[in-house]
Amino acid sequence: MERTQLLELATKYGSPLYVYDTDIIASQFNRLTTAFSGVKNLKLNYAVKALSNVNILQFFKNLGAGLDTVSIQEVQLSLTTGIDPKRIIYTPNGVSLQEIEEVAKLGVQINIDNLSILELFGQKHPEIPVCVRINPHIMAGGNSKISVGHIDSKFGISIHQVPHIKRVVENTKMNINGIHMHTGSDILDIDTFLRATDILFDVAKQFDNIDFIDFGSGFKVPYKPNDISTDIEQLGIQLKERFNEFCTEYGKDITLMFEPGKFLVSEAGYFLAKVNVVKQTTSTVFAHVDSGFNHLVRPMMYDAYHHITNISNPEGRDRYYSVVGYICETDTFASNRRIAEISEEDVLCFHNAGAYCFSMASNYNSRYLPAEVMVVDGKDYLIRKRQTIQDILHNQEMVKLPKKETKQTVSA
Numbered sequence: 001m002e003r004t005q006l007l008e009l010a011t012k013y014g015s016p017l018y019v020y021d022t023d024i025i026a027s028q029f030n031r032l033t034t035a036f037s038g039v040k041n042l043k044l045n046y047a048v049k050a051l052s053n054v055n056i057l058q059f060f061k062n063l064g065a066g067l068d069t070v071s072i073q074e075v076q077l078s079l080t081t082g083i084d085p086k087r088i089i090y091t092p093n094g095v096s097l098q099e100i101e102e103v104a105k106l107g108v109q110i111n112i113d114n115l116s117i118l119e120l121f122g123q124k125h126p127e128i129p130v131c132v133r134i135n136p137h138i139m140a141g142g143n144s145k146i147s148v149g150h151i152d153s154k155f156g157i158s159i160h161q162v163p164h165i166k167r168v169v170e171n172t173k174m175n176i177n178g179i180h181m182h183t184g185s186d187i188l189d190i191d192t193f194l195r196a197t198d199i200l201f202d203v204a205k206q207f208d209n210i211d212f213i214d215f216g217s218g219f220k221v222p223y224k225p226n227d228i229s230t231d232i233e234q235l236g237i238q239l240k241e242r243f244n245e246f247c248t249e250y251g252k253d254i255t256l257m258f259e260p261g262k263f264l265v266s267e268a269g270y271f272l273a274k275v276n277v278v279k280q281t282t283s284t285v286f287a288h289v290d291s292g293f294n295h296l297v298r299p300m301m302y303d304a305y306h307h308i309t310n311i312s313n314p315e316g317r318d319r320y321y322s323v324v325g326y327i328c329e330t331d332t333f334a335s336n337r338r339i340a341e342i343s344e345e346d347v348l349c350f351h352n353a354g355a356y357c358f359s360m361a362s363n364y365n366s367r368y369l370p371a372e373v374m375v376v377d378g379k380d381y382l383i384r385k386r387q388t389i390q391d392i393l394h395n396q397e398m399v400k401l402p403k404k405e406t407k408q409t410v411s412a
């Protein structure tokens, strides 16, 4: 997006502010669709947890995407868009049988990732088809916190336990209609990914009524200028060939699914924060913005890099800054980063702020969540108001506490 338009939005809606450019979302969606265009049945389900504002979900529905959810609340949010429940897939981890049953009742595709719940569900509801999440035990992903497919991971049913799944199916007469994996975020190595898909094909062959194979996600996007990212086009060429071969072998045109979050929305997001204070110490120049890890936690939680530009002074000479927040705890967005000269009240723009940014924000320090704006065909829409003190107090019960005698008396 144009720097000047972002600045105007910061003036119009105040800071801190999240801005989402839907042109970028649409072009990323089209990139994926094009990369896999040789597959007869392709379904792309957007991972709601990356950015879950209902207007974003609506936008995806209009693009023709399905939605990938991990909680019953995300299912409920998705349904507010009027999407067909059949276009929603529910892939929770470690939730109760009761929650899974409630979601199944809504007509949503269930994906189960452990043997004990699979068996319980199959005994009670053999008529409801279920997808199983397989853990192929492939080390993938940018770092250990976001790699979820390795041997020690809590996710999925181990590839070594497929015989157990088959036994459950025999005993309960339930129907497995999909095979799923999700090995982690930030996959760069296509060969690693393809190895995991081969494992999944082997699993799928062992079941008679497969309608779809879901290859999860984990596509990496560029964060730094000149950063490498997953070569989606190359992956498309290689995977669709294998997939089509598999369909022929299986004797049925099954559906190929992906459920990307980051790939679809990361680059569409901009986080705008205003500089409150520029503090020069003996070693460092700190730029304190009117935000912190309460609004954007990825740098502190994952050591994630977010490119930062000074949109108020783009032509300024580069200087070194540590960009920090206003939270009463260390909340460093960037250390000794080269940024165009910063003055107090300048607006800094954090890039790649679409995925796992607003959706992970909190009210820590009793600060308000930022407002969110969505830009569609050049026009801006406020899609979430900034909070007020009423929101912070909402659901807090002011109870009448019994009076305590205290030794300490306060003299008037």
Ligand SMILES: *Cc1c(COP(=O)(O)O)cnc(C)c1O
Pocket: 047, 049, 050, 068, 070, 091, 182, 184, 185, 186, 216, 217, 218, 219, 259, 260, 261, 262, 263, 355
């Ligand atoms: C988080 C998640 C995704 C999305 O991952 P990205 O790295 O954002 O693409 C997809 N599927 C499942 C099951 C997930 O938990």
